Amino acid sequence: MTPNETLVYNLLRQTDTPLSAYSILDALRDQGVRAPLQVYRALNKLIERGAVHRIESINGFVACSLTNCGERAVSIFMLCTKCERAAEFTDPAIDQKIDALANARLFAADHKVIEMTGLCASCRDS
Amino acid sequence: MTPNETLVYNLLRQTDTPLSAYSILDALRDQGVRAPLQVYRALNKLIERGAVHRIESINGFVACSLTNCGERAVSIFMLCTKCERAAEFTDPAIDQKIDALANARLFAADHKVIEMTGLCASCRDS
DNA sequence: CCGCCATTGTTATTTTATAACATAATCGGA
DNA sequence: TCCGATTATGTTATAAAATAACAATGGCGG
Ligand SMILES: [Zn+2]
Ligand SMILES: [Zn+2]
Ligand SMILES: [Zn+2]
Ligand SMILES: [Zn+2]
DSSP: OOHHHHHHHHHHHTOSSOBOHHHHHHHHGGGTOOSHHHHHHHHHHHHHTTSEEEEGGGTEEEEOOSSSOSTTSOOEEEEETTTOOEEEEOOHHHHHHHHHHHHHTTOEEEEEEEEEEEEOHHHHHO | OOHHHHHHHHHHHTOSSOBOHHHHHHHTGGGTOOSHHHHHHHHHHHHHTTSEEEEGGGTEEEEOOSSSOSTTSOEEEEEETTTOOEEEEEOHHHHHHHHHHHHHTTOEEEEEEEEEEEEOHHHHHO
């Protein structure tokens, strides 16, 4: 892991809310990260190796909170619109059903995304 | 449906590849649409009523190809990276399993996204 | 006719991501 | 050791996507 990747990864692991690339940049500016590309390059490498996930629906990035999240099964994210926390899960049964749907259509999937937005358990009653 | 919404919706129905808001703008410029906001406003209204879907992973928009796609079940998109076509499906069993996962976590979902990228049936052999 | 409200139009700005190019560090073989 | 290739970095500029702020229009009910 290169220095820039380490900086980005350690920052992401400290939070359970997705960060935008530019907020990562701001947070790391005093540690030598000065340009968006430095952040995006680090993020892309981290994503490639499964250490970080991109949250498509909010243009954010989170560290993977599961072990061995590599391409085994799709990650399912629950994104709270109030506290902004992201919770990551996998569900082999759902994954298998999605694969079956793709196979039935002869679609060769190389990346799968499942995201939900709504209110988390602690935000829904308050 | 307002004039701008009609323009955007009719354009989206003519294609099976997702369009970006700015390519919609370009296509409708000679019909009086001049600013991004006119497109985004129309898109938001169309999305609200389920006539159009946003494809999160590519910042694109497609007309719904199913009947009564309203909030009943989640839409599942297969996005070909070669021909760029988007195919939309629903699968009640998958939808039910995702709801069960959310319920088990006490998460109140108001929007669900499932997207796959890869090669479609016709592009994978060629 | 008048006030209300939804729709539209316009300019400017913010946010997100990449292009293009230059530089430095690393590493393996001649 | 020297060289060439690859990999990582840094920098500036630009493209792409989305929204803010504000003004003007156009029905429509009273
Ligand atoms: Zn993960
Ligand atoms: Zn919450
Ligand atoms: Zn649909
Ligand atoms: Zn295809």
